[in-house]
Amino acid sequence: MYYINRQSVANQEKGILDPSVSDGIVGSQSWAMESGRSTTIEAIRDRRHHLRRRLRAWYRRNRRELPWRMTRDPYSVWISEIMLQQTQVATVRGYYESFLAAFPTVADLAAADEQAVLRQWEGLGYYRRARQIHAAARQITGQYAGTFPRDVSEWMALPGIGRYTAGAIVSIAYDQPVPIVEANTTRMFARLIGFRGDPSTTTGQRLLWSIAEALLPRRGAGQFNQALMECGSLVCTPTAPQCDVCPIRSDCMAWADGIVDLIPPQKKRPKIIPVHEVAVLVVRRGRVLLRRCGDEERWSGLWDFPRFACAGMEAMPDDDISSAVLDQTGVSVQIQTVLTTIRHAVTRYRIKLDCYMASYVSGQPHSHRTLPVKWVPCRNLAEYPFSSTGRQLASLIDPLHRHQR
DNA sequence: AACACGGGGAG
DNA sequence: CTCCCAGTGTT
Structure with a gap:
């Protein structure tokens, strides 16, 4: 009997069993499903109504x-879940x-340019989500003629929609009895059953999805799934959980x-790698040199200023910066001033970004490997999607340009 | 199973 | 600073 609760020792009618075994089972070894004995899942199932x-x-x-x-419109639910x-x-x-x-319906979204969608996503991060939403919208207007699928497996076939998101959408929008597991419910379920192993492993995931399934009601699954997440988010918090008000x-x-x-x-986190980069703002007659990030690099689809890794952590010689800009953009420049240093972190890198102002000397932007490099009016920078850091750089240009007039 | 993918909230 | 967040997709 694996599901033990000291709080209810006195309550045999709860069907919860001998607490003396409790200490011994609180280990990841105890969580293998074993036939012929009562399992955690069965205990959860027994208590599901309560x-x-x-x-x-x-x-x-x-x-x-x-x-x-405010709504159960599948389009709205979909966007929010992504x-x-x-x-x-x-x-x-x-x-x-x-x-x-900006995009009130899936038809509006499908008809929009990807750049316009990315602009709405600017600063939110994980920009692949925006591109996938856009691609999925075009798929929905195409193969589904604008009508959203109701089948969870059809949703899962769309880009950017995995098991959690598909379950959330069909349960919330269509009230289908489909379970979900995400950060909040993972934490709450793990505590509920006293699971001390790593929830992210295959066995941990299998266990958590089984619990989600065992708890799921046939009706009102959408509301129930949201109740789980909300309770995990507001009560069963990562630190200082509010157990005194936990239902x-x-x-x-x-x-x-x-x-x-x-x-x-606690998860073991990958080691942080310090990186030094240089960004150059090349201004010529009210325009600035931009490039668009390629599919194989970070921030793909977004715009950025010429930017490259610096060999060491110390300041880079002006000549090296110029030649790096020339190599990347085809434009020869003269380094003018150091503007500022921006520190940011992305994935496992902690980046120190030195930002320089430069002036145009000669050459035309070359777009290598179909990646655009071009002059853009400083006053139009708002029309281009940037990363959060890129937008910080852009904001250095915008007031500067205003000031020059 | 490990990793890439972003940025910000909260202690 | 650190840890974490209504995950997905690729290798």
């Missing part, structure tokens, strides 16, 4: 009024509203064993 009732009641009283909760991938609710709020204002504390193994803070275990 857990659902408590979670739904909590959700009714504590749910946040979020923009994407934006929420690895992105916090607070960050998504503003982007969601302006994106829907399912009485079933929580981690609480019973006093190991809430140990679950889930």
